[in-house]
Amino acid sequence: MKELFERLEILKSTDAITENAQIICHKTIDAYVSQTEAANYQMLITHLAMAVTRMERNEPLNAPPPSIMKEIYNSPNLEEAQRRVKWIEIECRITIPREEKEFLYMHFVAALTA
Template sequence: MDTLLERLEILEKSNVITENAKAICSKVIEQFVDEENASRYSMLITHLAMAVTRIERNETVYSPPDIIMNEVYLSSHFPAAVEKVAMIEKWMNGNFPEEERKFLYMHFVNVLSKP
């Protein structure tokens, strides 16, 4: 967990991510991550921080390939992923573009499917 928080600190101090992105990711870590599963969340947290930053900086976003998303949609973990992304959007007081939402679904399904 500390490693994830340290990474966010470094990214924010070097202006790679925004202060708000760091705050949202810190809340996600606080709510969803514990010491036992922290390493599984590394890619998700990094992507989330960049996604929030891209939105705030009005940067272009792209979707993951349809072939990957078809697998994500069929996963038994997809409903939980949707729920978690909705929680994050609530904390943000806004919605992700569909492209970013798909990436977050993909990352959450990946994290949730690991034993």
């Protein structure tokens, strides 16, 4: 997990992500990532930090390709991925647009499948 926190610190120190994005990622790591699973969550945490930053900076959002989402929506881990994204919204008092939710579903499904 140390690597995840270090990555966030680097992104924050270069102004690639906002302070709020860093805080949200820390909460998510604390809630869902164990030391043995940290490597599985690198893409998710990086994407979450960048997604929150894009939302806060009103930058354009893009959804993942429909072909990938078709596979994600058929995953047995989808329900858990959706539950975790909902937790992020509630816990961090943010509303995540559909485009970013889909990317987060994709990354959570990948992490849960690994």
